Amino acid sequence: xxxxxxxxxxxxxxxxRLQRQPQxxxxxxxxxxTPRRFEALKDITIDVPRGKFVxxxxxxxxxxxxxxxxxxxxxxxxxxxxxxxxxxxxIYEMGIAGNDLLxxxxxxxxxxxxxxxxxxxxxxxxxxxxxxxxxxxxxxRPIRTYSAGQKARLSFALATARQSDIYIIDEVLxxxxxxxxxxxxxxxxxxxxxxxxxxxxxxxxSAILRLCPTSYIIDKGRTVAHGPSAQMVKQYLQLSGxxxxxxxxxxxxxPMMVNARSLEDFExxxxxxxxxxxxxxFGAAIEVFVPSFGWEHLLHLxxxxxxxxxxRIEVGLKIPRLPLKGGSxxxxxxxxxxxxxxEMVGLDVRSWTVNEAVTLDVDGPSSSGVLSMPLAVxxxxxxx
Amino acid sequence: xxxxxxxxxxDRRLAINLSAMMLRDRFLGTGLGLLWSLxxxxxxxxxxxxxxSFLFKNRLPGQxxxxxxxxxWLVSGFGPWMSMNEGVLSGANAVTGQASLVxxxxxxxxxxxVSASSxxxxxxxxxxxxxxxxxxxxxxxxxxxWLIMLPVVCFQFIFVAGLSLLxxxxxxxxxxxxxxxxxxxxxxxxxxxxxxxxxxxxxxLRDIVKWNPFYVIANGYRAPIVHGQLPPWEQxxxxxxxxxxxxxxxxxxxxxxxxxxxxxx
Numbered sequence: 084x085x086x087x088x089x090x091x092x093x094x095x096x097x098x099x100r101l102q103r104q105p106q107x108x109x110x111x112x113x114x115x116x117t118p119r120r121f122e123a124l125k126d127i128t129i130d131v132p133r134g135k136f137v138x139x140x141x142x143x144x145x146x147x148x149x150x151x152x153x154x155x156x157x158x159x160x161x162x163x164x165x166x167x168x169x170x171x172x173x174i175y176e177m178g179i180a181g182n183d184l185l186x187x188x189x190x191x192x193x194x195x196x197x198x199x200x201x202x203x204x205x206x207x208x209x210x211x212x213x214x215x216x217x218x219x220x221x222x223x224r225p226i227r228t229y230s231a232g233q234k235a236r237l238s239f240a241l242a243t244a245r246q247s248d249i250y251i252i253d254e255v256l257x258x259x260x261x262x263x264x265x266x267x268x269x270x271x272x273x274x275x276x277x278x279x280x281x282x283x284x285x286x287x288x289s290a291i292l293r294l295c296p297t298s299y300i301i302d303k304g305r306t307v308a309h310g311p312s313a314q315m316v317k318q319y320l321q322l323s324g325x326x327x328x329x330x331x332x333x334x335x336x337x338p339m340m341v342n343a344r345s346l347e348d349f350e351x352x353x354x355x356x357x358x359x360x361x362x363x364x365f366g367a368a369i370e371v372f373v374p375s376f377g378w379e380h381l382l383h384l385x386x387x388x389x390x391x392x393x394x395r396i397e398v399g400l401k402i403p404r405l406p407l408k409g410g411s412x413x414x415x416x417x418x419x420x421x422x423x424x425x426e427m428v429g430l431d432v433r434s435w436t437v438n439e440a441v442t443l444d445v446d447g448p449s450s451s452g453v454l455s456m457p458l459a460v461x462x463x464x465x466x467x
Numbered sequence: 468x469x470x471x472x473x474x475x476x477x478d479r480r481l482a483i484n485l486s487a488m489m490l491r492d493r494f495l496g497t498g499l500g501l502l503w504s505l506x507x508x509x510x511x512x513x514x515x516x517x518x519x520s521f522l523f524k525n526r527l528p529g530q531x532x533x534x535x536x537x538x539x540w541l542v543s544g545f546g547p548w549m550s551m552n553e554g555v556l557s558g559a560n561a562v563t564g565q566a567s568l569v570x571x572x573x574x575x576x577x578x579x580x581v582s583a584s585s586x587x588x589x590x591x592x593x594x595x596x597x598x599x600x601x602x603x604x605x606x607x608x609x610x611x612x613w614l615i616m617l618p619v620v621c622f623q624f625i626f627v628a629g630l631s632l633l634x635x636x637x638x639x640x641x642x643x644x645x646x647x648x649x650x651x652x653x654x655x656x657x658x659x660x661x662x663x664x665x666x667x668x669x670x671x672l673r674d675i676v677k678w679n680p681f682y683v684i685a686n687g688y689r690a691p692i693v694h695g696q697l698p699p700w701e702q703x704x705x706x707x708x709x710x711x712x713x714x715x716x717x718x719x720x721x722x723x724x725x726x727x728x729x730x731x732x
Contacts, residue, residue, distance in 0.1 A: 091626045099730035121730075156573030175571045184496040197572065225496075418690050 089249050089280040090131035091294040095163035097124040123149040125304035138291030138298030139284035140319040146304040147284035157250050169248025183227035187375040196240045208244050216240040250281035288316040332431040345447025357392020365389045365398050365418040386419050406455045409447035413440035472718045485582035516699040535605045543692040544661040546594020554587025558631020559638050559645040566732040577721050580635035584627045612691035617689035622710040628715035636721045639706050639731050642649035661685050
């Protein structure tokens with residue numbers, strides 16, 4: 084294995100025997116010779132490079148948790164090879180495994196007992212867990228009194244208390260309040276800059292966008308795609324099968340890319356074809372991707388009524404004195420209709436998650452920041 | 468340690484931590500806590516001593532006047548039994564009881580039943596402490612024959628660890644096992660010459676009964692403690708061979724089936 088790869092999985096497969104409940108008498112008379120198996124992983128090939136976090140996207144039941152446990156050595160693969168190149172810290176499921184009569188403190192002590200490394204200062208680690216989890220008095224109360232969020236905080240604090248070479252994190256960051264989630268992100272970034280690598284499985288794609296330069300999509304136990312995270316997320320969301328109502332769409336003449344100049348009026352015609360009479364709404368957004376922070380929403384136009392079909396409708400999207408610095412942006416366009424119950428139903432979308440957003444290339448100075456702040460200086464003295 | 472199946476230094480440290488964890492977990496949340504681990508065997512000994520020595524008024528042949536002599540004889544057999552019973556029952560539940568560890572931690576799961584079987588050493592220590600007290604009160608002193616108990620403890624541990632590995636793995640697939648095991652162990656206790664002398668059996672059965680491993684182990688303590696004698700050497704050799712064979716077969720079986728645990732836990 085290359086020294087720059089922290090984890091490699093080569094054509095890994097793992098299946099579980101399914102237990103047949105009924106017919107106990109068969110168990111005693113004749114062993115079940117043809118046990119049914121559930122193939123959780125069929126063919127998984129994944130590399131985790133040094134110093135990078137890799138994302139695993141997949142729907143419920145795609146095999147994410149089985150994959151992580153196989154990578155972490157909890158499950159032995161039936162076929163294929165998993166190699167690990169360093170010390171590992173793993174959180175496989177939220178919540179606390181074990182006796183819930185233990186206090187948080189007792190659990191932390193036990194965790195570091197079981198996962199101890201020679202010559203380690205346990206007391207300092209436990210203090211760190213106490214501080215990071217912010218459990219305060221609850222740290223000395225039994226875990227059975229904890230809320231789900233408190234358990235999540237404790238287990239995240241435990242798994243990341245030490246600088247490990249490799250972190251395996253399963254669906255952790257979707258729990259807890261936003262304040263704590265941010266804290267978790269900070270800690271992961273800190274570990275990342277300390278040279279750690281890791282793997283994160285989640286269906287929270289925004290987390291993957293923020294942390295992982297590349298990711299994998301797995302579906303029904305196979306790796307189906309691998310590439311830059313933004314592209315993978317797009318593909319993954321289509322996998323989830325987002326349906327659009329029929330009746331109207333953006334015209335095929337809509338360009339893939341438009342040019343604009345900083346601080347000049349921006350105008351773009353958008354053609355819409357409607358097959359029938361629908362009350363249509365049109366919205367738009369301009370976003371920019373900031374590595375390790377994700378997509379930033381810069382400008383937003385709430386869906387506005389634009390009339391009814393049938394036929395071709397032209398909408399002029401106009402932004403006076405475009406307040407963007409030079410650079411590349413994603414211009415997303417949304418076409419909706421109002422359903423009888425009042426909620427909005429999508430007719431067509433061009434955004435980075437669905438189809439393809441229009442790339443907006445802005446010419447102009449590219450100093451720090453993304454928005455230009457217009458400043459009007461008025462000379463009060465002249466007017467007396 | 469390679470004789471016992473290729474466990475390294477980290478595994479040993481983990482095994483000790485697991486034993487401590489299981490011991491603590493059992494009494495977690497109780498008022499007396501770990502004190503119970505000493506109190507429980509002491510109370511059990513007290514109950515059986517009361518029943519056999521004071522209700523049934525059993526005495527050793529030739530020492531009909533001495534309650535001490537009989538109590539020492541009784542405890543020197545029942546103590547080791549209690550230890551084995553505790554070890555086997557804990558071992559049978561070791562894998563199913565620690566399902567969350569098995570599912571969330573990468574380690575050699577065969578350490579679980581081995582660690583659990585070491586819990587039996589606590590009642591053994593309690594019994595030996597009580598026995599030493601009784602011997603001293605009787606006016607005797609432990610002599611050099613007591614040293615035979617060291618190899619006996621080792622082989623007993625290996626034997627019980629073997630049974631634990633076997634039952635611990637089986638119980639994942641057939642949960643009825645751990646449920647019925649206490650009753651089965653009770654039957655074995657009353658079928659073994661532990662509460663009564665082996666001479667109770669008719670002559671022709673004695674040659675079979677004396678190879679009962681539970682009896683052999685109990686006798687490994689009884690002979691030095693009660694009579695200041697070494698147990699017959701062929702019993703010790705038999706115990707050594709049997710314990711290692713049982714342990715290895717159970718360990719190989721455990722390693723064969725442990726990849727299937729995850730579908731069942």
